[in-house]
Amino acid sequence: MERIPILRMGRFLLVTIQVDMHDRLALALQEDLTSRLSTTGARGVLIDISSLTIVDSFIGRMIANISGMARIMDAETVVVGMQPAVAITLVELGLSLPGVRTALDVERGMHLLQRSVPGFDDDMAAEGVVGADEA
Amino acid sequence: MTTVLKRDVLPLKSEQDVVLARQAVRKVAIEQGFGIVDQTKIVTAASELGRNTLIHGGGGEMVIETLLDGARRGVRATFTDRGKGIADIAKALKDGFTTGSGMGLGLGGSKRLVDHFEIRSAPGEGTCITIARWK
Numbered sequence: 001m002e003r004i005p006i007l008r009m010g011r012f013l014l015v016t017i018q019v020d021m022h023d024r025l026a027l028a029l030q031e032d033l034t035s036r037l038s039t040t041g042a043r044g045v046l047i048d049i050s051s052l053t054i055v056d057s058f059i060g061r062m063i064a065n066i067s068g069m070a071r072i073m074d075a076e077t078v079v080v081g082m083q084p085a086v087a088i089t090l091v092e093l094g095l096s097l098p099g100v101r102t103a104l105d106v107e108r109g110m111h112l113l114q115r116s117v118p119g120f121d122d123d124m125a126a127e128g129v130v131g132a133d134e135a
Numbered sequence: 136m137t138t139v140l141k142r143d144v145l146p147l148k149s150e151q152d153v154v155l156a157r158q159a160v161r162k163v164a165i166e167q168g169f170g171i172v173d174q175t176k177i178v179t180a181a182s183e184l185g186r187n188t189l190i191h192g193g194g195g196e197m198v199i200e201t202l203l204d205g206a207r208r209g210v211r212a213t214f215t216d217r218g219k220g221i222a223d224i225a226k227a228l229k230d231g232f233t234t235g236s237g238m239g240l241g242l243g244g245s246k247r248l249v250d251h252f253e254i255r256s257a258p259g260e261g262t263c264i265t266i267a268r269w270k
Contacts, residue, residue, distance in 0.1 A: 090179075092248055094240045
C-alpha cells in the first residue's frame with residue numbers, strides 16, 4: 001500500500017503530505033508516525049500541508065489526533081503551510097483545530113519546535129545537525 | 136432558468152472513488168471560473184458528502200453538473216445511496232451529531248459551505264443530497 005514518507009532530522013520527524021489522501025492513507029500516517037515516535041524517541045513532529053488543497057473533517061481529525069498522540073508520547077507537533085482557502089473552509093466547516101500548533105511555513109515551524117523542546121539546541125549541536133552558531 | 140451544460144456520473148464505491156469525485160468537482164469549479172476559496176468550499180463539501188455516501192450509505196454515486204442560470208455559472212453535485220437512510224434529518228444536520236466514529240460535522244458543515252443544500256431521505260430508502268454553489 002501507498003504510504004506517506006516520514007523523514008527523520010535529528011530529534012524531529014518531518015512529514016510532507018503531497019498527495020490527495022484517501023482516508024486509509026491518513027490513518028496509516030497516524031499509525032506510522034506514532035510508531036516512529038516510539039522507535040526514534042523524536043521530540044517533535046513537523047507536518048507540512050502546503051500541498052493539500054482541501055482539509056475536510058476526516059483529515060482535520062487526523063491532524064488533531066496526531067498532535068494529541070504525539071503530546072502523550074512527549075513530542076510537540078507543528079502543522080505548517082496551510083493554504084488560506086483551506087483555513088477559511090476549515091473554520092466554516094466547524095473545525096478550528098484546537099490544541100494544534102501551527103506556523104505559516106516550514107522555517108517558522110522549525111523555530112517553534114526548537115523553542116518548545118528544552119535542551120534541543122545542545123543536542124542538535126552535539127549531533128552536528130545544527131551549526132554551533134545557530135545553537 | 137437553470138440550464139445543465141454538462142453532466143457526469145461517478146461511482147462512490149471506494150475511498151479512491153471519493154478522491155476522484157472531489158477531483159471531478161474541482162475540475163468543474165475551475166472550468167466555471169470559481170476562485171480558489173469557492174473551489175475549496177464546494178470540493179470540501181463534496182468530500183464530506185462523498186464519504187457519507189460510502190460509509191453510511193454503503194456506497195452509491197455522485198452526479199456532477201455544470202450549470203448556467205442567465206449570466207450565473209454554477210456547480211451542482213448530487214450524492215445518492217440506497218443505504219439505511221436518515222430517520223431524523225434535523226438532528227443529523229446538527230453539529231456534533233454522529234452515528235459513526237466521525238466528529239459529526241459532515242452534514243451541517245457541508246451545508247454551510249454551499250449556496251444550496253437539499254436532502255431527501257427516509258429510513259430504508261437511502262439518501263439523496265444535492266449541493267450547489269454559484270460563482
